[in-house]
Amino acid sequence: MDTLEKYVPAVVLKSCEQAYNHIDRILAPYNLPIPTEFVVLALVGLLSAIIISAIFGGSSDSRGSSGSSTSSSSSSAGGKKKGNSLVLLGLCDSGKTTLFLKLIQKSLTSYSSISVNKGNFNNAGKKLPIIDIPGHAKMRPTLPQYLSQASSIIYLIDSTTFFDQSIEEAQNLYDILVDPSVYERRVPILIFCNKTDLTTIGESDVQSILERELDELRKTRGSAPSMAGNEDAGVEREIYLGNEGTSFQFDHLPNEVTFAQGSVKSEETEAPEPIMSFIQPR
Ligand SMILES: Nc1nc2c(ncn2[C@@H]2O[C@H](COP(=O)(O)OP(=O)(O)OP(=O)(O)O)[C@@H](O)[C@H]2O)c(=O)[nH]1
Ligand SMILES: [Mg+2]
Incomplete structure (x- = not known):
């Protein structure tokens, strides 16, 4: 965490922490067999894939x-x-x-x-x-x-x-x-x-x-x-x-x-x- 604080602004870290806690609270009642970190990582991955394909997919010539x-x-x-x-x-x-x-x-x-x-x-x-x-x-x-x-x-x-x-x-x-x-x-x-x-x-x-x-x-x-x-x-x-x-x-x-x-x-x-x-x- 100390290393992260060197590179990432405190306000961003704070927002991430709040978002993480929020997702953790939502998932808690479901008692999932995987840690919340995995779910968060999967969501971030999915979101990145959607953004990348929207940016590059539209202009790639599939004709x-x-x-x-x-x-x-x-x-x-x-x-x-x-x-x-x-x-x-x-x-x-x-x-x-x-x-x-x-x-x-x-x-x-x-x-x-x-x-x-x-x-x-x-x-x-x-x-x-x-x-x-x-x-x-x-x-x-x-x-x-x-x-x-x-x-x-x-x-x-x-x-x-x-x-x-x-x-x-x-x-x-x-x-x-x-x-x-x-x-x-x-x-x-x-x-x-x-x-x-x-x-x-x-x-x-x-x-x-x-x-x-x-x-x-x-x-x-x-x-x-x-x-x-x-x-x-x-x-x-x-x-x-x-x-x-x-x-x-x-x-x-x-x-x-x-x-x-x-x-x-x-x-x-x-x-x-x-x-x-x-x-x-x-
Ligand atoms: N009298 C006359 N003969 C022509 C004319 N144009 C072409 N020819 C003749 O018609 C024959 C066929 O001509 P080409 O140019 O080889 O025909 P092509 O369309 O290339 O034929 P492919 O390659 O087999 O598809 C040749 O003997 C030419 O000399 C024309 O305007 N008048
Ligand atoms: Mg010919």
Whole structure:
């Protein structure tokens, strides 16, 4: 006690003693098999744990836990953290790698169609990372990992095969649109109808067909909805594409979705204008 008095002000010691006596009096009638000191220590421990978790628990970012365990960034599912990459998506042969090479200004032919290609677009001296994801179905399970790194998405469509593949296009697009990191972070998307040098089908045809197909998909996929938000905090909610009760329209999405058409394989050294204005700062 003498040592304690050296370091702790007398008034504090007095208050502690009074509190101890008070608790002792309360516990006395119960004849507990443990000394009052233990009960006091347990109460102090509990109180400290509550205070510490209130201070640090609130600010610790648990968003990462609701995302894919393979995710390389903490900007998962419900997180608001922005990715920094332009992600190129679309079915096989839609022109992603052709565009990728044009944007990173390389003309190599050895780029992969079975694994992800990464490079940088020189955006007025600032590097914009680009991720080119092959359209092969085996890439689908890895999509959330890359979508969580997206600051913007270009979805390429092979206009020459679109009529035959419109259902598959819509299914692929649906999975991207309901991905929590795309939906929650409102990642802007350019849907580029490519290879218009070979066909007359245009962006407005593609848009209306996709809206019809996505409307159909909503009916079937709605029974197993994707979830957004923070599971740990109990604030998860279903992701429903568009407005309930009205037919699906891209305008009803939280994301800014733009349609454009052209050919990424033109003689031009730059990518088509709608792509350039999409990726350059507005
Ligand atoms: N005519 C024409 N051909 C194109 C155009 N864009 C791409 N191609 C051709 O389409 C084929 C496929 O292009 P890629 O860029 O490899 O397609 P991808 O989307 O990367 O395909 P995956 O990696 O398999 O998913 C290549 O032969 C390209 O030369 C275009 O605008 N016009
Ligand atoms: Mg490719």
